[in-house]
Amino acid sequence: MANPWATLGVDLHLEPAGSGGLRRGLTDALREAVRSGRLAGGTRLPSSRSLAADLGIARNTVAEAYADLVAEGWLTARQGSGTRVATGVPRLGPRGSGTASPARRREPGEPVHSLVPGTPDLASFPRTEWLKAARRALATAPFHALGYGDPRGRPELRTALAGYLARARGVRTGPDAIVITAGFSHALRILGPLLRARGVRSVAVESYGLDVHRGLLRDAGLAVPALPYDGLGTDPGPLDEEGAVLLTPAHQFPMGTPLHPDRRAAVVDWARRTGGLVLEDDYDGEFRYDRQPVGALQGLDPDRVVYLGTASKSLAPGLRLGWMALPPSLVEEAAAAKGQIDTCGVLDQLTLAEFLASGAYDRHVRSARLRYRRRRDALAAAVAGRAPDGPRIEVTGIAAGLHAVLRLPPGTEQSVIQAATWQGLALHGLAFHRHEEAVAEPLDALVVGYGTPPDSGWAGALEALCRVLP
C-alpha cells in the first residue's frame, strides 16, 4: 500500500473512525502533529483534494478538519497561499505545557498573549453549527424579511429570545417588549438619550465597571455618580436621588460577586418607590459554575427593570448582537430612538433565532461552560502552585463568568502590569476598571480574562501570567 500521507510528508496517528468520526480523528491527528512540531510552522498543507485522495476519504472531511484547525488557530488559510501551519504555535514542552505564542502573526509591539477580560474564546465559535442554522434560516425566511424592517428587530429572534430568556435567566418578557441591538454599548447609546429626554439627570453606576459605559451615559448628558462597593456587592443605599441605576447584579463586573439578595430587594424597592429605572447588565449570566444560577433581577419587576443581554460573551462580539427586554411603557420610545438605521443585519438575526430554537445555543453554552470551568480550575491551581515561598494570591470572583480577580499584595498592581507588558502579556489591573470617584476600599488586583485566549494559546498565556506574579 502506498504511504497514505504521501502529500503531507509526515505520518499521522489516525484512530479508526470512532464516535467522533473521521473528521474528528483527522482534526485531532493534525492538531497533534502541529503541537508536537512534526508539522513545522509555515508548512504549506496539501490541498484538501490531494490529502483526501491519499487517505481515501471524502474531500469535505479534510476541508472541514482544516476549517476547524484554522478556527482554533493551529492553521492559517489565506486566499492564494493555501492552508499553512500557523507560525508561533506553542510546542509541547517536556511536561506537556505550551510555551510559545499563539497562532496569529503579530504586529511589532502587539502582545503575544492576552488575558484582557471581555472577550470569549473566539476560536471556539461554533462555525459549523452557525452555518447550519444560517442555511435553515435562509431556507424558510420570507423574502420581505430581507427588507427594511421593524426597528425592534426580526420577530423570529424576539420570539426565540423571549422563550430562552424566560427559561435560562428567569426574565419575564414577550417578543413585543424586546428590542434587538448591536450589543450592550449600542443599547446604552439608545437608553442614555431616552432617559435624558424623560428628565433623568443622573444614572448611578457601580464603583467598579467599564469606563466606556460611563462614557456613553456622559455623552447623553447624564451624571454617573458611583455607588459604594463592599463585601455584599454594590450598596444601593444612596440611590434615593437618582433617576436610574446601571448594575451587573448576577456577576459584578469585574469583581465577580453576585448582588446580595437583600440588596436586590432594596434596588427593586427603590425603583418602585421613586419611579426609578434599573438597567440590568447581564453580560455573562449563562456562565455559572459552582451553584444555582443567579436569576435576572428583571424577574422581580419587569416594569421597572430593563434587562440587557448580549451574544458577545456567549458567542462572539463580532456578531454585534444584543437585546433589551424593556418595560412595556418604554418599548415604543426605544424602538423610535433606535430607528431603522441602526437595525442589525437580518441574516444574523434570523440565524441566531434558528440557533436558539434548535437548541444549538444551549448546547454551545453547555460545552463552553465546561471548557471555561476547566480553565478557571487550571488558573486557580497554577496560581496556588506557582512558588511555595511567594506571597499568597487569592483568586476570587470565580463562581461564574469568563474572568477572575487575583488579589495582589498592596502596592504591586502597577509593577505586575508593567512586567506583563514587557513579557508580551496584555493584562488589566483592577485600577483600570475603577470609577474615578469609587467608594470602595483600595485594592491591588488583576482582572484575568481566562476566557480570552484560544485553546492553542491558553497554556502559554497562563505560564506567562505565572511568571509575572509576585
Add this chain to the structure above:
Amino acid sequence: MANPWATLGVDLHLEPAGSGGLRRGLTDALREAVRSGRLAGGTRLPSSRSLAADLGIARNTVAEAYADLVAEGWLTARQGSGTRVATGVPRLGPRGSGTASPARRREPGEPVHSLVPGTPDLASFPRTEWLKAARRALATAPFHALGYGDPRGRPELRTALAGYLARARGVRTGPDAIVITAGFSHALRILGPLLRARGVRSVAVESYGLDVHRGLLRDAGLAVPALPYDGLGTDPGPLDEEGAVLLTPAHQFPMGTPLHPDRRAAVVDWARRTGGLVLEDDYDGEFRYDRQPVGALQGLDPDRVVYLGTASKSLAPGLRLGWMALPPSLVEEAAAAKGQIDTCGVLDQLTLAEFLASGAYDRHVRSARLRYRRRRDALAAAVAGRAPDGPRIEVTGIAAGLHAVLRLPPGTEQSVIQAATWQGLALHGLAFHRHEEAVAEPLDALVVGYGTPPDSGWAGALEALCRVLP
C-alpha cells in the same frame, strides 16, 4: 410504476434533467402548478423527504426547490406548519397575466402591491450563492476576526471593495480609506456630526431627494438649503456659501437624470476653490441600461469627495451594509465617530468580501440588471399601451436604476395616489420627495419603484398601476 406524485396529489410536468438540472426542473414544475392554480393557496406540501422518495431523487434537491420557491414568494415555510402554497398568489389569467395579490399574508389595511421606490426585488436575493460565500468566508477567517475589530470594518471587505469600486465605478481609493457602515443613512449619521464639528453650518441638498436624509443632517445641527433643479440636473451655481453638498450625481434620486458633465466639473471646482466637501450618494450606480455607466464623481477628486455606496439596492437592505470611500484626511475622524459600537456584524462583512472576490457579486448584478431592464421595458410598454384615448404619460429617468418617473397631467398626482391607495397599491408621488423649499418647476408625477415587487407580484402590481393612471 406507482404515481410518482403520490404525496403531492397533483401531477407535475417535470422535464428530463437538462442544463438546469433536476432542481431547476422541479422548481419550474412546482411554480407552474401554483401559478396555474393546480396547487391551491394554503395547500400543505409533502415533506421534502416524502416527495424525494416518491420521485426517486435526492432529498436535498427537493429541499432546495422548496427554498427557492419560498424565496420567490410562491410557497411559505413556517416552523411547525411545514411548507405551504402561499395564499393570494396571482393566477394566470386567460392572457397569461397575473391578476391577484402577491404571496404574503397581509395585515388588514396593508397594501396588496407596492411600487414604492427604494427597495430591490428581495425575492431575488441570491440565497444559495450567499450561503456558499458565507461557508467559504467562515472556513478561512482567523478566529480573531470574530472579536471587537477595527471601527473601519473588516480589512477583507475593505480590500475587496477598493478593487470592485475602482473597476465598476471608477472610484479612486484604497482599503485604508474605506469605512464600512450599516447603510447610507448610518453613514450620514456619522458624517453629519463630523462636518458640524469641523465648523460646517450648512449642507446643500437637491430639490428632490429623501426627507429622511435631510432629517439626519438637521439632527446634526446643519441647515439643508435646496439647490435648483432643471433639465440638466441639479444646479451647483448657488453653492458658494455652503460647507458641503449632498448629491446623487450618477442618477438623481428620484428624477433619474445624471448630473450634466459641466455641472460635475463645476461641483469639483467649487470644492477645490472653497475647501468644500461633496457627499456623493451612489445608491444604484450598478444599474444602468442604455449607455455607458456614469462613473463616480469621486474619481475626479478623491480628496474632496466622500463616495457613499450601499448593498441595500444591489443585494438587500436587510444586510445593513454600506461603505464610504473617504478623503484620507477624514478617515481617522470618521472611524472614531463610528467607533466599535457601530461596527457591523463581521460575518456578513466577511461574506460580502468573499462574494465580491469570487465574482458572485458581479454575476448577481448582471442578472439583476437584466431582470430589472425587462421590467422597465414592460412598464414603459404597459403605460404607453394602456388606453388609446387617455392623456399621454411620459416615462422618464429610465436609463438606470430601479425606479422611473411617470409625468402626469397637471393637478392629477394627488388623486392618482389616492386611487392607488383605495386599490391596495402603495405608490409615491413626486411631491413626497420634494424639498420643502425646492427650487424647481412644479411637476405632477409618480415615482414608480419597478424593482420593488417579487417576480410573483410584478404583473399584478403593473396591472394595478395601469388601472389608476388617468
